[in-house]
Amino acid sequence: xxxxxxxxxxxxxxxxxxxxxxxxxxxxxxxxxxxxxxxxxxxxxxxxxxxxxxxxxxxxxxxxxxxxxxxxxxxxxxxxxxxxxxxxxxxxxxxxxxxxxxxxxxxxxxxxxxxxxxxxxxxxxxxxxxxxxxxxxxxxxxxxxxxxxxxxxxxxxxxxxxxxxxxxxxxxxxxxxxxxxxxxxxxxxxxxxxxxxxxxxxxxxxxxxxxxxxxxxxxxxxxxxxxxxxxxxxxxxxxxxxxxxxxxxxxxxxxxxxxxxxxxxxxxxxxxxxxxxxxxxxxxxxxxxxxxxxxxxxxxxxxxxxxxxxxxxxxxxxxxxxxxxxxxxxxxxxxxx
Amino acid sequence: xxxxxxxxxxxxxxxxxxxxxxxxxxxxxxxxxxxxxxxxxxxxxxxxxxxxxxxxxxxxxxxxxxxxxxxxxxxxxxxxxxxxxxxxxxxxxxxxxxxxxxxxxxxxxxxxxxxxxxxxxxxxxxxxxxxxxxxxxxxxxxxxxxxxxxxxxxxxxxxxxxxxxxxxxxxxxxxxxxxxxxxxxxxxxxxxxxxxxxxxxxxxxxxxxxxxxxxxxxxxxxxxxxxxxxxxxxxxxxxxxxxxxxxxxxxxxxxxxxxxxxxxxxxxxxxxxxx
Numbered sequence: 001x002x003x004x005x006x007x008x009x010x011x012x013x014x015x016x017x018x019x020x021x022x023x024x025x026x027x028x029x030x031x032x033x034x035x036x037x038x039x040x041x042x043x044x045x046x047x048x049x050x051x052x053x054x055x056x057x058x059x060x061x062x063x064x065x066x067x068x069x070x071x072x073x074x075x076x077x078x079x080x081x082x083x084x085x086x087x088x089x090x091x092x093x094x095x096x097x098x099x100x101x102x103x104x105x106x107x108x109x110x111x112x113x114x115x116x117x118x119x120x121x122x123x124x125x126x127x128x129x130x131x132x133x134x135x136x137x138x139x140x141x142x143x144x145x146x147x148x149x150x151x152x153x154x155x156x157x158x159x160x161x162x163x164x165x166x167x168x169x170x171x172x173x174x175x176x177x178x179x180x181x182x183x184x185x186x187x188x189x190x191x192x193x194x195x196x197x198x199x200x201x202x203x204x205x206x207x208x209x210x211x212x213x214x215x216x217x218x219x220x221x222x223x224x225x226x227x228x229x230x231x232x233x234x235x236x237x238x239x240x241x242x243x244x245x246x247x248x249x250x251x252x253x254x255x256x257x258x259x260x261x262x263x264x265x266x267x268x269x270x271x272x273x274x275x276x277x278x279x280x281x282x283x284x285x286x287x288x289x290x291x292x293x294x295x296x297x298x299x300x301x302x303x304x305x306x307x308x309x310x311x312x313x314x315x316x317x318x319x320x321x322x323x324x325x326x327x328x329x330x331x332x333x334x335x336x337x
Numbered sequence: 338x339x340x341x342x343x344x345x346x347x348x349x350x351x352x353x354x355x356x357x358x359x360x361x362x363x364x365x366x367x368x369x370x371x372x373x374x375x376x377x378x379x380x381x382x383x384x385x386x387x388x389x390x391x392x393x394x395x396x397x398x399x400x401x402x403x404x405x406x407x408x409x410x411x412x413x414x415x416x417x418x419x420x421x422x423x424x425x426x427x428x429x430x431x432x433x434x435x436x437x438x439x440x441x442x443x444x445x446x447x448x449x450x451x452x453x454x455x456x457x458x459x460x461x462x463x464x465x466x467x468x469x470x471x472x473x474x475x476x477x478x479x480x481x482x483x484x485x486x487x488x489x490x491x492x493x494x495x496x497x498x499x500x501x502x503x504x505x506x507x508x509x510x511x512x513x514x515x516x517x518x519x520x521x522x523x524x525x526x527x528x529x530x531x532x533x534x535x536x537x538x539x540x541x542x543x544x545x546x547x548x549x550x551x552x553x554x555x556x557x558x559x560x561x562x563x564x565x566x567x568x569x570x571x572x573x574x575x576x577x578x579x580x581x582x583x584x585x586x587x588x589x590x591x592x593x594x595x596x597x598x599x600x601x602x603x604x605x606x607x608x609x610x611x612x
Binding site for chain 1: 399402403404423424426427428430431432434437438439440442443444447451452454455457459460462463507
């Protein structure tokens with residue numbers, strides 16, 4: 001079996017296991033076999049009857065499953081945005097939150113919470129989404145104004161991000177009563193998940209995928225540098241703009257419903273590279289599958305480890321992510337030398 | 338067979354020059370680098386661009402490849418290069434820079450396949466025909482056993498063959514090579530230039546190279562242009578261009594120019610630089 005094909009098989013199995021464990025694990029005590037029969041009973045023409053009581057049936061289909069689905073969507077977006085940014089910037093350490101999107105989302109959410117008071121909760125996703133896109137737009141404009149090239153864009157993103165974070169900190173210092181709410185948002189959570197929310201982000205999810213996934217081959221061409229890419233007939237500036245736009249939409253969508261969830265955009269594409277090689281034609285779609293599975297597993301851990309209390313999902317991804325990341329760095333260095 | 342002209346696509350006939358450059362000027366970061374350079378290459382020919390450091394050799398190649406803006410006219414196989422799209426130009430001209438970028442973890446097969454870029458529609462993936470073109474190029478450059486190797490594991494000579502295979506996969510009739518022998522030892526320099534010469538004859542390619550080694554340039558090239566501070570100081574056959582006075586004046590180097598058994602110039606640097 002070829003290397004990418006084996007990787008796809010592993011990715012699909014991983015995602016299925018993650019989805020199933022997300023559906024089976026939780027605070028409410030649902031028996032696994034009953035849960036599986038409940039899931040199968042929803043498949044048309046399959047003569048299986050749900051083994052769950054109506055209450056537990058509601059727990060499964062109205063609480064757990066929407067959260068699992070939302071986690072999968074958000075994880076896929078974060079991992080894909082990270083992989084896409086890494087291709088555009090030819091830098092494997094770039095995260096989905098780069099280019100001012102995390103800082104912009106943080107500022108947007110903070111403004112909504114601080115200035116809209118109690119009613120701000122409903123506006124937080126919209127404000128975070130708008131803030132993320134505005135942050136990227138400013139960073140991109142600043143980077144483009146200081147000349148072509150990816151280094152300028154990265155530096156501009158860094159500068160814009162620091163500026164927006166400073167503004168956010170200032171706002172928070174002035175209204176410390178909102179600290180708790182902003183802080184818990186910053187750590188990320190999927191606890192407000194609903195089918196409505198999952199449906200809401202579905203169009204953005206689809207558009208992001210359609211914008212990024214066709215560019216795998218083009219990102220491979222960019223890896224030889226702009227000059228050679230152009231000599232090969234490619235148009236790096238146009239590809240960079242399209243992929244950055246797609247990744248920013250993906251990151252903004254993820255941050256709007258999940259808050260700031262770090263590390264997914266770095267560790268998932270890295271793990272994928274070790275499994276399937278560095279070609280973005282494989283890295284992009286595999287990041288979607290592995291990112292979805294990874295975040296579902298992380299969220300399952302976040303809501304079951306200290307049940308009935310919940311860990312912030314950002315804490316879980318960082319707790320798993322940091323050691324894995326260090327291991328990847330060590331392993332990569334070992335290969336190089 | 339009465340005539341073989343029908344086997345040539347329009348503008349690709351043996352009588353149509355592969356490249357005509359007319360009064361080309363170029364500016365880099367505000368300072369003029371090339372002043373009204375004119376030259377040409379017959380189809381199937383080899384033109385060497387020589388001149389001291391900073392004379393504008395690389396800039397000329399990059400302008401011809403459409404990588405930097407220029408004034409003047411460049412005609413490629415009968416078509417005005419300025420009127421061609423980026424992809425159309427890349428289907429006609431393959432360009433290899435002096436220090437190509439080799440993504441360390443990319444395999445040789447993936448790297449060579451990048452040469453198909455100008456032939457693929459925006460959303461298309463490489464198909465069987467593209468893979469076959471890449472395989473043929475790897476076969477020609479004795480890289481067939483290297484397909485799965487990471488670029489980081491290749492030697493300098495193997496990398497040079499990989500980048501040439503990528504250029505061949507592009508299926509462009511005009512090959513622009515910027516210092517194709519840098520970073521190669523004497524034997525590998527000779528192998529690389531012999532290889533380019535063989536490809537030129539067997540595949541009917543036209544070759545333009547910049548070269549620092551004037552003797553090597555004289556061995557392989559049929560025509561030369563000597564650039565001096567952005568202008569053409571001399572052009573013609575190697576024997577005409579490579580004279581002692583001219584090389585001494587332009588390179589500010591003490592040299593003796595003799596001829597080998599086949600009458601080609603041999604440039605030997607002598608001790609004691611020109612004051």
